Amino acid sequence: MNAKRGFVPEDERNFSPEAVETMKKASRHILYLINEGYDLKSAATFTGNHFLLSERQRMAIMRSIGRSDRIRERVSGKIPLKALSGKEVWIDGFNTIITLEVMLCDSVLLECMDTCVRDLAALRGTYRLIPETDEAVFMMLSLLQEAGISRANILLDAPVSNSGRLKSRIAELGEGLAMDLNIEVINDVDRALYDKDLVITSDAIILDHCGSWTGLTEECLRRQGKLGIRVWDSPV
8 A cells, every 4th residue: 555655735835826826925934034144933923823834834944945045055065976987976865766756755845945955844853664665765876877987885773664675675675786886874864974974865954964965855755757846935
């Protein structure tokens, strides 16, 4: 049975065309407040109450936007996939694979101000392999091989359930690839990626710490002919 990663029945209402227009109005208010120094969560709570937004709508806005200076810094550190031939990359495994699973389940994905694609799955440490997992992993590995990556380091969070099973599955699907594949299960993936270059993730905290990063999920989305939902319309 398809688990529909990231699917919530109320999403049809939460992200209807009319609801998205309301969210765009709210995002303009939130952007003004955070650019003036207000905390993002506080600004989203205050504005969300005014516009009567659901918790999921507020989460979508918070994951999509950021302070203008921070967004510019993130975008300036982005390296195109086509420039990675012969390079070593570091991959936030769960972050990347879960987003691709959400895409394959046709659940909500967000087009964000920093050009990342983010999901609303919010698994909170609980993960299990679903029918779309193999395709998500294969899609990720195929794109890396196509880009000519020399070595892919895929890091998985040990505290997340089934991290060992996912490691084994990635290794099986990666057999015979031209690139060197290193898969590790470690306790703190975020901190391990803070000082790395050529990181693949959409985690905002990692993007604000790492030396450089590259987009993979947005390229997969483009190739699938799909679009993320854009809940903001203000320029960076």
